[in-house]
Amino acid sequence: MKKKQAAMTMSTVLLLSSVLAACGGDKQAQGDKQGAAGGNAPYPLTMVVNQVGEIPPKDNEIEKAIKAYTNTDLQIQWIPTSSYDEKVNVMIASNELPKLMKLNYTATIVGALKSDIFWEIGPYLKDYKNLSAQNQQFYDNISVNGKIYGVPLFRELGRAVIHYRKDWFDAAGVQVPKTLDDWYNVIKAMTQGDPDKNGKNDTYGFMLDKKYNQDAASTLTRLSVAQGGPNKWQVDASGSFVPEFMTTPFFDTMKLFRKLYEEKLINQDFAVVDATEIDKAYESGRTAIRISGGNAQSIQDKLVKVVPTAVVDAAAIEGPNGRRLPGESGNAGFLAIPKQSVKSVDELKQVLAxxxxxxxxxxxxxxxxxVEGKHWEDKGDVTVPLDPAADAKEVKPYRDTLPQRGESYNIAKPMKQTDLFRKIGQITKDNEKYIVANPALTLDSATYSERGKELEQMISDAQTKFIMGKIDEAGWKAEVEKWKKAGGDKLAQEYKEAYEKSKKK
Structure with a gap:
């Protein structure tokens, strides 16, 4: 035990020595050993972020390494996630702000950004090698009136991946679906064809939960985009905004699920069932195919405990004309710099450095x-994690609240992982080239701020009614008209005006 502790202590010393040496030698970032502070003394940097798990102890090894490498006296305040937005709003209102803080893209925060409380950093990004190397879409997705006020906590722009039971597909002689007809045929085969060979009618090709049509993970949006549809909104030739549910690919996708529901090829309780219950169905071997954010390895690990011969595989979402998927926000919030505590451009540049x-x-x-030797070790071509519990407790709080791109950027050696895990990572990385952006993601609309969620709920409920056969096509069109009169037309007009205004800047 003492030998292990000694080894970890030595590895920590070596890490700190290496980052200190790196600080002294990196002239681009530090310039004549001046560090982020612009001088030899550590730059005092206060920071507010949301708490992830337990609050790390002060001056732990991770924090010491960050301070040494960046030449900062970093002081982090961790606020519980459950009350984070509320506390941030209070801090903004009372003008008691740190030099760097995580913000979430909410209506209140957008209002604060418009009020000139935070620095616009867009014009400075080109001067920083790492920040300027990232896909511009990450920054566009947090812009306000075309201006960028923060550095995203990067997440994949296109996380959607198809996970499927390869053993069932191979036995049935079916391929990963592309067209809507393909989806119908595969789901039918996996529901009615007894793929688990137990002689019972107890499997589904596909299942939905009650949030099937909501937000970035909407199944309807993912499938309709693959068929050529827009991501939430479409801008037509005249610059007018048309909601996705008024386009042909989306309506065709709804008709597919109406047919699946009518023929009992999907779960009949989809409108009320929680996602956790659907998880259990996949993990117990009762469902064939799923679209999610890349957790096929987790499903496989749980599934083989129940069905040892099960094989899960992953594939990119494709339509009849190739790969196409809705782009997501690409962030878990962003780091912004308040003007009240960072008063000059020179100091702004220190924080950005x-x-x-x-x-x-x-x-x-x-x-x-x-930390090498404590959380991972080098095994030649790969690195190997040493203590998952320690990683979750000691590393994850920083990994989740500071900017990083995972292993896709500036990581020399990959972590040892399964082939399936690696495949999913490659799919989500490549997805970035095939995403369809939501043109309304950052546009201003007073109607959306006041009634956006109500309007979304109106149309979500109508979609469910149509799929369940409670309304026909005429009934669906009537619901769309209600939506338009209740504020939908005004919302679309405000998006058009905001879009045209943004194009003039």
């Missing part, structure tokens, strides 16, 4: 994997 250095290879490795 700190954030940029967090994405250097040494820091990227630290944030993603932790």
């Amino acid at each position: 700190f954030v940029d250095k967090l994405m250097d290879p040494q820091m990227a490795t630290l944030l993603v994997k932790g």
Whole structure:
């Protein structure tokens, strides 16, 4: 035990020594050993982020390494996630702000950004090697009136992946579906063809939960985009905004699910069942195919405990004309710099230098994997995690609240993972080239701020009624008209005006 502790202590010393050495030698970021502070003394940097798990102890190994490498006296305040937005709003109202803080893209925060409380950082991004290297879509997705006020906590822009029972597909001689007819035929075969060979009618090709048509993970949006439809909104030739549910690909997707429901090829309780119950069905071997954010390996690990011969595989979402999927926000919030506490452009640049250095290879490795010898070890071509519990407790709080791109950016060696895990990672990485952006994602609309959720609920309920056969096509069109009169037309007009205004900047 003492030998292990000694080894970890030595590895920590070596890490700190290496990052200190790196700080002294990195002239681009530090310039004559000046660090983020612009001088030899550590730059005092206060930061507010949401709590992830337990609050890490002060001056732990991760934090010491960050401070040493960036030459900052970093002081982090962790606020519970459940009350985070509320506390941030109070801090903004009372003008008691740190130098760097995580914000979520909410109506209140957008209002604060418009009020000139935070620095616009867009014009400075080009001066930072790591920040400027990221896909512009990440920044566009948090812009306000075309201006960028923060650095995203990067997440994949296109996470959607198809997971399926390869053993069932192979036995039935079916392929991963592309057209809506393909989806119908595969789902029918996996529901009625007794793929588990137990002689019972107890499987589904596909299942939905009650949030099947909501937000970025909407199954209807994912499938209709693959068929050529828009992501939430479409901008027509005249610049007018048309909601996805008024386009042919979306309506055809709804008709597919209406047919599946009518023929009992999907679960009949989809309108009320929680996602956790659907998880259990997949993990117990009762469902064939799923679209989710890339957790096929987790499903496989749980599934083989119940069905040892089960094989889960992953595939990109494709339509009849190739790969196409809805783009997501690409962030878990963003880091912004208040003007009240960072008063000059020179100091703004010091804070941006700190954030940029967090994405250097040494820091990227630290944030993603932790401390070598304690959280991971080098095994030649790959690195191997040592203690998942320690990683979750000690590394994850920083990994989730500081900018990093996982193993896709500035990580020299990949972590040892299964082939399936690697495949999913490659699919989501490649997805970035095939995403369809939501043109209304960052546009202003007073109607949406006041009644957006109500309007979304109106149309979501109508979709469910149509799929369940409670209304026909005429009834659906009548519901769309109600939506338009209740504020939908006004919402679309406001988006058009905001879009045209943004194009003039």
